[in-house]
Amino acid sequence: MPLYKAKSFNGHLHYILWEIHETEDELRKDITLHPSDRLRMEKLTHPEKIREFLALRCCLKYYFGENPEVFYTAEGKPYLENGPPISFTHTAGFAGLVVGKKLPVGLDLEVHRDSIERIAPKFLRDDEKTTIDHNNRTAHITYYWGAKEVLVKIEGNRRLHFRKQLRISPFIYRDYAHTTAVFSGESSRAKYQLYFEKHQNLYLTYGWKVN
Numbered sequence: 132m133p134l135y136k137a138k139s140f141n142g143h144l145h146y147i148l149w150e151i152h153e154t155e156d157e158l159r160k161d162i163t164l165h166p167s168d169r170l171r172m173e174k175l176t177h178p179e180k181i182r183e184f185l186a187l188r189c190c191l192k193y194y195f196g197e198n199p200e201v202f203y204t205a206e207g208k209p210y211l212e213n214g215p216p217i218s219f220t221h222t223a224g225f226a227g228l229v230v231g232k233k234l235p236v237g238l239d240l241e242v243h244r245d246s247i248e249r250i251a252p253k254f255l256r257d258d259e260k261t262t263i264d265h266n267n268r269t270a271h272i273t274y275y276w277g278a279k280e281v282l283v284k285i286e287g288n289r290r291l292h293f294r295k296q297l298r299i300s301p302f303i304y305r306d307y308a309h310t311t312a313v314f315s316g317e318s319s320r321a322k323y324q325l326y327f328e329k330h331q332n333l334y335l336t337y338g339w340k341v342n
Contacts, residue, residue, distance in 0.1 A: 208287030277336030
């Protein structure tokens with residue numbers, strides 16, 4: 132079982148990271164494919180995307196002892212019927228699940244890519260830009276990107292504007308770091324707690340919405 136890492140954090144959440152080495156058949160072997168899973172899989176054509184989908188169900192089974200049926204909002208946010216809050220993520224060769232205790236949670240995985248610096252002006256606010264650690268530029272920018280992805284997943288709204296509506300409190304770069312964040316909408320406002328972890332070439336961001 133290629134479990135990469137599992138961690139409980141302060142009673143707020145539990146995350147599971149899966150490094151995908153198995154074939155599609157090996158991933159299918161120990162999980163239940165619900166009718167809704169089969170319908171979603173029919174829309175996936177790339178073998179890697181199918182394996183990521185199945186690996187997420189393996190994460191669910193690892194945590195719950197079985198993989199419950201996953202439902203999705205109109206915006207694509209996954210949820211469990213009568214279950215705790217969850218969030219999914221996947222990137223090249225990895226899949227991840229976070230399970231919250233009560234509060235909405237989010238999780239993002241990114242691999243190291245220098246190209247993220249080219250798109251940084253599209254999502255970094257001015258106050259965020261000024262804090263970038265020049266000795267760890269790519270890593271620090273990746274954390275900011277992951278933080279905003281986590282907020283989008285918590286809110287279940289892909290239409291949020293990364294620069295205008297999502298503000299990450301500037302923080303010093305470390306392999307293990309934390310900060311807070313704020314979403315400011317036209318008629319709503321929310322606060323979040325965020326944590327960052329670097330594992331080899333993998334950047335992990337997770338957090339929850341603060342009551």
